[in-house]
Amino acid sequence: MKYLWLEIIELAFVAGLSSFKSLNNKARKQNWPHIKQQRAYGSPIHLYPLSGLPDDLQIAWAMWDQEKVTQAVEKERSKPGGGKSNRIPLGIGTNLAQRALSLPIRTTYFQTLTKTDLLNGIQKRIYDGYSRGLCPAAREILLERFPQLATIAPEAENILVAEEASTWGQTHLEDQFVYVPHYKIEAAAGFGSIIDSEQIINYLAFHKDWIRNRLRVSLEGLALINVIGDSMEPTLRHNDLILIDMAQRTIKDGLLYVLRIENNLIVKRLERLLDGTIKLRSDNSIYSDQLLNPKNEDEHPQIVGRVIWFGREI
Numbered sequence: 001m002k003y004l005w006l007e008i009i010e011l012a013f014v015a016g017l018s019s020f021k022s023l024n025n026k027a028r029k030q031n032w033p034h035i036k037q038q039r040a041y042g043s044p045i046h047l048y049p050l051s052g053l054p055d056d057l058q059i060a061w062a063m064w065d066q067e068k069v070t071q072a073v074e075k076e077r078s079k080p081g082g083g084k085s086n087r088i089p090l091g092i093g094t095n096l097a098q099r100a101l102s103l104p105i106r107t108t109y110f111q112t113l114t115k116t117d118l119l120n121g122i123q124k125r126i127y128d129g130y131s132r133g134l135c136p137a138a139r140e141i142l143l144e145r146f147p148q149l150a151t152i153a154p155e156a157e158n159i160l161v162a163e164e165a166s167t168w169g170q171t172h173l174e175d176q177f178v179y180v181p182h183y184k185i186e187a188a189a190g191f192g193s194i195i196d197s198e199q200i201i202n203y204l205a206f207h208k209d210w211i212r213n214r215l216r217v218s219l220e221g222l223a224l225i226n227v228i229g230d231s232m233e234p235t236l237r238h239n240d241l242i243l244i245d246m247a248q249r250t251i252k253d254g255l256l257y258v259l260r261i262e263n264n265l266i267v268k269r270l271e272r273l274l275d276g277t278i279k280l281r282s283d284n285s286i287y288s289d290q291l292l293n294p295k296n297e298d299e300h301p302q303i304v305g306r307v308i309w310f311g312r313e314i
Contacts, residue, residue, distance in 0.1 A: 004050040004099055005035075005179065006061075010089040011048065013072050014060045036220060037181060044220075047179075051103050051132040058134060062100070062141040066091040097146045106133035178211060179203040180243065182224040185265060206243075215308050221246040223305070225258070227267060231282040232256075236267065240312050246305035251278065256307035261292070262300070267307060 008027060012020035027034070033052035036044050050061060069091045076083030092100075134142075143150055181200045204224060211219055227240045235256075236242065244258055251257065253271045259280075268280040268290075278301065280290040292301050 004096070004103075005047040006050065006053075006089065007045055007047060007087070009084060009087045011053070011057060013088050014064050015057060016060070035178075037179075049132070050100060051106075051134065055106075055135040055137065058138040059141065062092065062097075062138040062145075064089070064092050065145070092142075092145075094146055094149070097142045098149055100134055101139065101142055101146075101149050104133040105139065106135045176208060177205040178208050178219045178222070179205055180222045180224050182241070185225045215243075215245075217245045217308060218247055221305070225265070227310075231284045231287040232267060233284045235283045236307075236310060237312065240310045242267065242307045243309040243311075244305040245308045248306035248308075249303040251303070252306075258304040258307060260302040260304050265304065270303075 006014070008024045009020045012023050015023065017023055027046070027048065032048055032054075034046045034048045037047055050058065053061070069088060072088050073085050076085035076088065180203060182202050182204055184201050206222075208219060211217060211222075223244045223246060224241055225244065227236050227242055228238055230238060242258070251270045251272045254269055256267060257270045258265055258267050259270075266280070268282065271279040271281060273279060273291075276294060278292045278294060280292060282289070294301060
């Protein structure tokens with residue numbers, strides 16, 4: 001769970017569903033608001049904001065506590081291979097509850113009605129695509145669980161009306177940022193690091209305008225990983241955080257790229273020679289250049305993306 005954004009698998013656990021496929025189909029058919037996030041490798045994931053979910057899912061989310069987490073973990077671990085226990089979201093704590101209670105109170109109701117409801121004459125209410133907020137029922141549950149947060153929650157009489165799409169991004173800070181996943185994978189500035197996980201550790205927020213105007217890249221296909229080793233010093237140091245644009249996989253001589261060779265990730269400067277061979281250059285002079293032949297099935301290098309930014313602890 002990324003702040004108040006959830007994957008469809010996390011939502012399925014929260015809703016108590018045995019499979020996420022039906023929920024995924026419902027989200028697509030009803031066009032739930034979401035962002036698409038490319039992973040370091042594999043298919044992209046869809047992240048859904050809590051503020052745009054149906055009321056019943058918001059209520060289930062508000063009730064998601066450690067007891068329900070424990071029950072879900074035990075159920076998944078009883079399955080062959082441990083099921084998807086590593087995808088179960090953490091219970092809602094004070095921090096997430098506070099973020100949710102700071103959302104405006106929803107004034108439109110987004111809910112899928114059953115055929116029985118429709119036959120009984122219950123009017124079908126359609127999500128307008130613009131409204132955001134926390135439904136009153138979910139708000140009450142959170143305040144019952146975390147009464148100390150009552151002072152920061154919006155007052156009931158201060159109900160905010162649905163805003164136009166053109167003004168939503170200007171008045172809500174969250175929409176001004178893209179949340180880039182930080183993966184539990186390391187790119188070796190040396191002899192290679194084994195990929196043993198695609199687990200997302202956390203997300204870092206980057207301002208969308210900065211990504212577009214300063215880095216001049218798309219908001220999609222971004223990922224963060226750490227560097228290990230010293231072969232790219234002084235440019236990159238051990239444990240530096242690097243931002244990768246996975247849409248840039250065409251080699252431009254002299255730029256930094258992350259490569260996947262078999263089950264290892266490495267970060268190097270690349271240069272394509274006339275015969276098609278790829279030269280891997282290190283910034284640290286004590287390391288020799290390496291040559292890779294893309295036609296060699298044993299090497300079979302795969303360019304993950306170009307390094308476009310790095311961060312470092314002082």
